[in-house]
Amino acid sequence: MKVEHLSKEIEQRLIIDDVNFELKKGEIVGLIGRNGEGKTTIFRLIANHYNKTKGHIFINEENIDRHRELYSQIFYIDSQYHSLSGMTPKTIAKQYQELYPSFDTHRFLGLVDAYQLPINKSYRTYSKGMQGLLLIILAICTNATYILLDEPLDGLDFYVKKQALQLMLEEVAEAKKTLLISSHNLLELEYIIDRALIIKKGRLVKNYQLNEVKESIKKIQMIFPNNELPRLVTENATILESRGKVTVALFHQLSPELITEISSHEPILFEELPVSLEDVVASQVLDDTELVIAKKGGNADE
Numbered sequence: 001m002k003v004e005h006l007s008k009e010i011e012q013r014l015i016i017d018d019v020n021f022e023l024k025k026g027e028i029v030g031l032i033g034r035n036g037e038g039k040t041t042i043f044r045l046i047a048n049h050y051n052k053t054k055g056h057i058f059i060n061e062e063n064i065d066r067h068r069e070l071y072s073q074i075f076y077i078d079s080q081y082h083s084l085s086g087m088t089p090k091t092i093a094k095q096y097q098e099l100y101p102s103f104d105t106h107r108f109l110g111l112v113d114a115y116q117l118p119i120n121k122s123y124r125t126y127s128k129g130m131q132g133l134l135l136i137i138l139a140i141c142t143n144a145t146y147i148l149l150d151e152p153l154d155g156l157d158f159y160v161k162k163q164a165l166q167l168m169l170e171e172v173a174e175a176k177k178t179l180l181i182s183s184h185n186l187l188e189l190e191y192i193i194d195r196a197l198i199i200k201k202g203r204l205v206k207n208y209q210l211n212e213v214k215e216s217i218k219k220i221q222m223i224f225p226n227n228e229l230p231r232l233v234t235e236n237a238t239i240l241e242s243r244g245k246v247t248v249a250l251f252h253q254l255s256p257e258l259i260t261e262i263s264s265h266e267p268i269l270f271e272e273l274p275v276s277l278e279d280v281v282a283s284q285v286l287d288d289t290e291l292v293i294a295k296k297g298g299n300a301d302e
């Protein structure tokens, strides 16, 4: 899937601003951003729940708005607006057979049974965990190639989460599906995703291959004589944390030349730490003041 120049204006406000990315088969991609940055709107635009103000989406080089049958390659359920509430797995299966020509009813009802979800009870009466599992089972059984999941693991207990994850990961590996997942739980996302799309104010600010970024970005904790942080560091790194004498910073490019220059300031400590997805995202989506507050866990006046 190719998303090209996607924009959305709502009430004369530009909510999504010229977003471009590709989703490849067999890939799990994280859509990451703070509250209100535009993730759900991107899902709704891809799934055609909103009209696009600008831009196009292509599947196999075909514009999906000119070949609307291609929408059956996309699965998305809007957590705020959906029609599942009064439906049981049986009635859901009936409706989804109409929507998705390749819907696998046999597998759907089999998985509902295997995960002990009540077959004759309506979705509304399910617990949050049961609802979450049912949505993932439904997503898989539509046989759509592109599965868009907005906070799919939110509120699931550890065991249900494990089951949900297993289902999703097996499906991607075996059936070469593509998952686009949004989550605020970066620790969780870190173990699932291959790539991260970072959204800020409706714009795609970074598109990272996770293993590559983890190799290229260096997180360093350092102490300098007299607590004087050389300008060289502030100019070349994002300061993640300043606690007492210790500064932790993220260098997007730490060349041997830069290391030599920094060494000339005779640091007392200059030590590499493992980089987490949270570090990478924080350095992209928070501004300098927010970063300091986030790390201190306090307020701006501290």
Ligand SMILES: Nc1ncnc2c1ncn2[C@@H]1O[C@H](COP(=O)(O)OP(=O)(O)OP(=O)(O)O)[C@@H](O)[C@H]1O
Pocket (backbone or CB within 6 Å): 010, 011, 015, 033, 034, 035, 036, 037, 038, 039, 040, 041, 042
């Ligand atoms: N229908 C709408 N009418 C007016 N404003 C809207 C509408 N839909 C979204 N917005 C605005 O667009 C912005 C992006 O919202 P969106 O729900 O896409 O963010 P999000 O990244 O999914 O947030 P969260 O992480 O909190 O779910 C917000 O400022 C929101 O208020």
